[in-house]
Amino acid sequence: MELPPLTMExxxxxxxxxxxxxxxxEALSRYELQACLIPIGxxxxxLSLFYSSxxxxxxxxxxxxxxxxxTKRIPESLLQQDPSLQNCLTLLxxxxxxxxxxxxxxxxxxxxxxILQPLVRRYEGFFQDKTLIAVSRSYEAIRLxxxxxxxxxxxxxxxxxxxxxxxxxxxxxWTWDPESKLLHPKPIVVSPTEPQxxxxxxxxxxxxxxxxx
Amino acid sequence: MTLLSDIISASAHLHSxxxxxxxxxxxxxxxxVEYFRRLQSTKSLHSLANDKSVLDPLxxxxxxxxxxxxxxxxxxxxxxxxxxxxxLCLQAKxxxxxxxxxxxxxxxxxxxxxxxxxxxxxxxxxxxxxxxxMTEASGVSSKLSYREYLQYFLYGGMVYMALKEWRNALHFxxxxxxxxxxxxxxxxxxxxxKKWVLVGLLKNGKLCSPPSITAPHxxxxxxxxxxxxxxLAHAFxxxxxxxxxxxxxxxxxxxxxxxxxxxxxxxxxxxxxQTVIKLGKTFAAxxxxxxxxxVFPSPVCAEGVGSAVSSLVVSRALDATLVQTKGNAxxxxxxxxxxxxxxxxxxxxxxxxxxxxxxxxMESLVINLGExxxxxxxxxxxxxxLNKGQVWSGSSEVNPIVGGGRLDLRWMKI
Numbered sequence: 001m002e003l004p005p006l007t008m009e010x011x012x013x014x015x016x017x018x019x020x021x022x023x024x025x026e027a028l029s030r031y032e033l034q035a036c037l038i039p040i041g042x043x044x045x046x047l048s049l050f051y052s053s054x055x056x057x058x059x060x061x062x063x064x065x066x067x068x069x070x071t072k073r074i075p076e077s078l079l080q081q082d083p084s085l086q087n088c089l090t091l092l093x094x095x096x097x098x099x100x101x102x103x104x105x106x107x108x109x110x111x112x113x114x115i116l117q118p119l120v121r122r123y124e125g126f127f128q129d130k131t132l133i134a135v136s137r138s139y140e141a142i143r144l145x146x147x148x149x150x151x152x153x154x155x156x157x158x159x160x161x162x163x164x165x166x167x168x169x170x171x172x173x174w175t176w177d178p179e180s181k182l183l184h185p186k187p188i189v190v191s192p193t194e195p196q197x198x199x200x201x202x203x204x205x206x207x208x209x210x211x212x213x
Numbered sequence: 214m215t216l217l218s219d220i221i222s223a224s225a226h227l228h229s230x231x232x233x234x235x236x237x238x239x240x241x242x243x244x245x246v247e248y249f250r251r252l253q254s255t256k257s258l259h260s261l262a263n264d265k266s267v268l269d270p271l272x273x274x275x276x277x278x279x280x281x282x283x284x285x286x287x288x289x290x291x292x293x294x295x296x297x298x299x300x301l302c303l304q305a306k307x308x309x310x311x312x313x314x315x316x317x318x319x320x321x322x323x324x325x326x327x328x329x330x331x332x333x334x335x336x337x338x339x340x341x342x343x344x345x346x347m348t349e350a351s352g353v354s355s356k357l358s359y360r361e362y363l364q365y366f367l368y369g370g371m372v373y374m375a376l377k378e379w380r381n382a383l384h385f386x387x388x389x390x391x392x393x394x395x396x397x398x399x400x401x402x403x404x405x406x407k408k409w410v411l412v413g414l415l416k417n418g419k420l421c422s423p424p425s426i427t428a429p430h431x432x433x434x435x436x437x438x439x440x441x442x443x444x445l446a447h448a449f450x451x452x453x454x455x456x457x458x459x460x461x462x463x464x465x466x467x468x469x470x471x472x473x474x475x476x477x478x479x480x481x482x483x484x485x486x487q488t489v490i491k492l493g494k495t496f497a498a499x500x501x502x503x504x505x506x507x508v509f510p511s512p513v514c515a516e517g518v519g520s521a522v523s524s525l526v527v528s529r530a531l532d533a534t535l536v537q538t539k540g541n542a543x544x545x546x547x548x549x550x551x552x553x554x555x556x557x558x559x560x561x562x563x564x565x566x567x568x569x570x571x572x573x574x575m576e577s578l579v580i581n582l583g584e585x586x587x588x589x590x591x592x593x594x595x596x597x598x599l600n601k602g603q604v605w606s607g608s609s610e611v612n613p614i615v616g617g618g619r620l621d622l623r624w625m626k627i
Contacts, residue, residue: 065376072306098524138526140536
């Protein structure tokens with residue numbers, strides 16, 4: 001089955017689709033072969049949007065190291081001149097250094113092309129969820145302003161102990177102590193991605209018994 | 214058709230798994246893989262990467278990977294294509310492209326069929342194992358030497374390093390440095406040992422001993438040829454940041470010559486996290502102010518340290534929790550032995566997942582061990598040995614191997 005040629009319409013359809021990130025990654029991976037054959041001068045806009053989309057999908061699939069490797073594969077002249085690819089580099093630096101506040105600023109404040117907006121919004125949601133889980137496991141007690149910074153909420157409102165900000169956390173099971181002015185997170189448990197079966201350990205032990213002799 | 218269109222068409226066909234390729238198509242794929250192999254053997258890694266007249270290595274890597282997985286989904290037989298693929302992926306900087314092959318267990322070399330077989334093995338879906346058709350005579354792989362074997366695992370380790378999968382990187386480098394050798398040691402093994410030292414610091418924060426099966430003479434060679442790395446590791450282990458920086462500056466030329474500048478710079482970056490992890494072995498909890506005094510010789514900004522510690526904990530590089538107080542950042546507490554640990558269910562789910570992975574690995578190994586056992590049983594050497602054994606047992610002379618049937622079993626009681 002031949003792959004249809006990479007065009008702006010096809011790319012915008014892919015990016016706007018609600019496909020799972022792994023499927024998006026698979027599809028864009030296959031188009032990278034076509035992208036590396038397109039001369040930079042002939043269609044630099046398409047190339048820029050393709051590589052920016054692919055970069056964001058790497059982040060959506062939590063492949064930070066590979067996203068960094070992608071930035072090394074993008075033609076240097078394109079990378080240095082293109083504003084959306086420069087945004088990607090800034091975003092990569094912030095995510096790499098776990099500067100959560102900066103990540104939200106970059107995603108919300110920098111000018112991203114319209115075609116990339118669906119992916120940028122998706123990544124913002126993904127990053128927020130991922131950070132919420134990490135913070136819930138990392139802190140026993142946390143100041144409201146610190147928690148708000150981690151999750152991209154309004155820091156000024158947090159300092160004023162805004163009830164809406166507090167409710168964002170309490171609805172996740174966290175408790176708010178008005179005396180100490182601290183939040184007490186409840187660790188969020190995420191089951192492994194693999195489908196669980198109830199007899200997994202039994203099978204493993206049975207196998208150990210079979211092959212132990 | 215040009216070569217480029219051949220490759221893209223081939224790659225598209227390989228992805229559509231519902232279409233069975235024709236013989237002609239298979240032949241074309243083999244020719245393309247052979248083309249890449251020749252390209253690799255005639256040009257150095259560096260010149261190939263910089264030569265724009267040559268095809269993009271990403272195209273080659275994708276094609277070779279797809280062809281390999283199509284031909285042998287288990288990738289259990291080591292071929293020259295393994296090395297070709299990992300080199301192309303390193304050149305293309307497409308590290309995850311090689312993972313479907315790199316993550317599979319290699320259990321066999323292509324066997325040589327010593328005697329001519331009346332019914333040559335054919336490639337079909339019912340074959341129990343790829344070792345039956347991935348033979349030396351099949352032409353799937355070019356002739357292999359110890360060098361290809363060492364290079365594959367060294368490059369594989371480099372791929373894992375690029376992806377910061379330090380545990381896998383150590384495993385691959387460990388295979389290279391513990392390769393059996395009689396008297397001499399390959400320079401590939403020495404290069405692997407240098408990286409082993411640095412990756413050991415990044416993963417465990419200490420100088421890791423070579424695997425126990427490493428030949429003692431090889432260890433001596435490593436220690437003499439990788440002296441700057443060992444000195445660096447000792448400075449790291451002592452937790453002396455000034456000394457570490459001094460050692461790094463003193464041997465800048467060595468890191469450059471060995472192409473290990475990137476790893477060395479990461480070692481400096483890992484110094485803080487590894488020092489904090491070590492503090493966890495002594496203290497149950499520390500305030501950020503105390504931690505700052507323990508780690509840094511000169512005073513540093515408490516906000517900066519607090520932020521760095523928070524990054525470590527949130528990214529799970531450090532297994533600890535933070536307890537903030539109402540006051541400033543300095544009064545925040547880092548608790549190593551946490552009462553705020555994850556619910557028991559989470560650990561059990563993780564354990565179950567790990568057990569399932571181990572079970573899959575064990576099943577694969579058992580199948581491949583059975584295959585190896587079978588092949589050894591059919592080999593000329595084994596049959597000759599069996600014949601000799603029967604001759605000995607039929608004569609009155611004492612078999613020097615089994616000692617006339619009276620085996621000394623005392624050692625078995627130990």
